[in-house]
Amino acid sequence: MYSNVHDVLAQARSSVTRAVNGAMVNAYWEIGRQINEAIGERAEYGKHLFSYLSKRLTDDFGKGFTQRNLRAMRQFYLTFPIRHTLRAELSWSHYRMLMRVDNERRRLWYMNEAADAGWSSRQLDRQIQTLYYDRLIATRGERNKEEVAAEIQSTQPVTAADSIVRDPYVLEFLNIPQSPKQLESTLEQALIDKLQDFLLELGRGFAFVGRQVRISDGTDNYYIDLVFYNYLMRRFVLVDLKTGKLTHQDVGQMDFYVRLYEEKYKPEGDNPPIGIILCSEKTAATARYSVLADKDNLFASQYMTYLPTEEELERTLRRERDAAESTELWSRMEDEE
The missing domain is CATH 3.40.1350.10 (Trna Endonuclease; Chain: A, domain 1)
Known part of the structure; x- marks a missing residue:
């Protein structure tokens, strides 16, 4: 009996947590959009706006609305300008990490993979640090890099x-x-x-x-x-x-x-x-x-x-690509003979 009741409560709490996370992520995106529209091209006005909003929001809602966090919300909107592309399964912590990925294709892949695979924010951070996406592409042999990148972005089973x-x-x-x-x-x-x-x-x-x-x-x-x-x-x-x-x-x-x-x-x-x-x-x-x-x-x-380090991984990936290209060139020469 206890275990059944425990499971019901645990599932309910998990559902509430997911719903709250989704609502907060949407709220932060909307705050970022409104801040960005208010600032426009007026950089000087932005400094005052962040300071003003931070003070008022902290007074009304407590911690979590520092100027740094408000700037992150604006960056969130700029990085993901289309709201419906966001994945509801991911928390604000996930998106803070995703914003550090400069390349849009990599960023969207990490976002979708984190949601589909159920990565925690710690696991996502680890995968980004170890260039998981780049290592995946590096194994695809002689195929064009853009073709491979598009393939692993696809939602179709491979x-x-x-x-x-x-x-x-x-x-x-x-x-x-x-x-x-x-x-x-x-x-x-x-x-x-x-x-x-x-x-x-x-x-x-x-x-x-x-x-x-x-x-x-x-x-x-x-x-x-x-x-x-x-x-x-x-x-x-x-x-x-x-x-x-x-x-x-x-x-x-x-x-x-x-x-x-x-x-x-x-x-x-x-x-x-x-x-x-x-x-x-x-x-x-x-x-x-x-x-x-x-x-x-x-x-x-x-x-x-x-x-x-990222530099070590990039050197290793470059070495693997060079070796693969050398092997492919050798194979083509043998075929021509």
Whole structure:
């Protein structure tokens, strides 16, 4: 009985909180619009208006109406001038973070993804800091960047394997050092211990299936480090962990796992499984001369167990793009020959 009553009250409070958040976000947008119209081109008048409004509103409504917050409300309106594009699921804290994203396409993507995936404001902040959107685009191979950006903005379900893979993966939440001497079992256990954080980094639609999942070809048994299922794309995702530099043997092993899993374990109607090798280091040569270059369901992604600076991430993404372009150029030259 108690648990039923508890659930009713918890659900009601949650609904009230969402309704209040939505009402306040709309109110702040309207305040921002009215402030912006009142100021127009009169910058000097704006200084007096913010001071006046802050004092009067604080007297009448209490804290929360500092000049800084009122300026943020005006910026909110300027950043999101069309009210109906706002997502009611997001709080004012979410929008304060979104306003820090300069690029409109990135900003709208983060807004919609945060609403659809149910990110908290802390989770949204983490995804923005780790350039989640840019890492998603960077994995899309030879396709035009604008085409890819438009694709991930689309509300239509995407089934391409590379649409759920990013490079690098940022695993700062594990609190373990980035070291080639790290045992793979230690990395695996850390990911299991922080499974919710890892699922956030993986993206929408992932469910955990198991660790050290046994598969068999009828003669021998093999064990896959981690297996997930993406219910949005209806495909299994096999993850192999490598704490050292990626080798051709690692790629060949994952290729074997994916082929075997598809033949023996893929349910009818599902899309083919994909394999992701998470490694601490990889080279362009491995990507160029291994089956990674020819397979659209095999991926090798670097992982970072620390929160890199924006500059570090941008350098890594640039290096990955250059390597991908080099591999594509090499492939075209071979085709022409």
